[in-house]
Amino acid sequence: MAQKFPFTGLSSVALHAAGGQNAADAHLTPIYATSTFTFDTAQEGMERFAGSDKTRVYSRWGNPTFTAAEETIAALEAFGLTDEQGQPLQLKALLHASGQAAMTTLFLSNLKTGDALLSHFSLYGGTQELMYKVLADTGIQPILVDMRDLNQVASALKQNPQIKLVHIETPANPTIQCVDIAAVTQLAKAGGKLVSVDNTFATPYLQQPFRYGVDFVFHSTTKFLNGHGTAIGGVLIGKDIERMKTGIWKWHVLLGGNSNPFDAFLLAQGMKTLELRMDRHCSNAMTVAEYLAKHPAVAQVNYTGLSNHPDHAVALKQMKHPGAVLSFELKGGLEAGKQFIDRLQMCVRAISLGTVDTLVSHPASMSHFGIPRDERIKYGITDGLIRMSVGIEQVNDILTDLEQALQ
């Protein structure tokens, strides 16, 4: 169906942006479970190899089920935005097997030996490890500063002309720190740098980094975009369409981090309810944060929706709502953290985030158990810290579970 009028809401985009991948009039884009595609003639094969649309050659290069998910993500990130000529912003997304695979394509396609990368000092652990354990070994230097302090950003850019890419993760995992995308992008662009944003925690419903002139947006689609915890995935979205289809696509296919049709299908279904899910996730998270802030067993709540959070103003400036992930500190330390986790009856004990059900983890005894205590405390992972990805359950049931577990 050809769209003849501009959509006014994100759900309309999520439901109708993808098109042209349906075989046999299927309502939903099918799972094209095929490694390769057939050609009727040598001429047709030649045209498909030479053309810019590589979705019907070989599934490492592309696949119609990937395309359906890619078109939806690109449309969600571009929704309501215009380019420098005032035309609707066009974006190109490349779906990957994981967030880590998409991040690898982002870094390796934009940086080479001798270059440096500037980022925030509080990042998702896998991103930080990729920078220090992979990029550093290839001669690409990671430089991490507190990007919430714009003077640190300006001076790092001035002192290190070899910086080629400025990578922002906001809100950051797991500290929920927020970096001012507009201000950092302005500094980076004044020096001619590329800018990428990890938008995993916010999703395009809450925050659209392309509004501020960034070059790339990244997601671990494993989280809110999929929404149901059914598949690992990642996506890299860019506004230089030609480069995304050629130079960056080349890195993507040669590194081999392609998605698979089943996971792409699950992602495409999940994104259809993004707006509805996020509304409920966010209102539940605000209620939970306010409840925890008043609880006598809780020393501190880290949630940018609370006015006492240091990043409250930045979060409000660039996000529609502060989101659905929060952490809190139990007064009783390590033992209290373990007991709290053990007593939960509905909230799920698991790492990861962004699923429809509430996930709760205790980093000191789980994800960060192997990291020496002094080191994890430096990153804010204290003994009694609990991380919560607030789900879409009836909020009173979440509060009841927390209340009985906190006693």
Ligand SMILES: Cc1ncc(COP(=O)(O)O)c(C=O)c1O
């Ligand atoms: C902010 C952020 N970026 C990147 C990643 C990596 O994504 P994946 O686990 O899908 O490879 C994660 C995973 O938790 C994340 O939270």
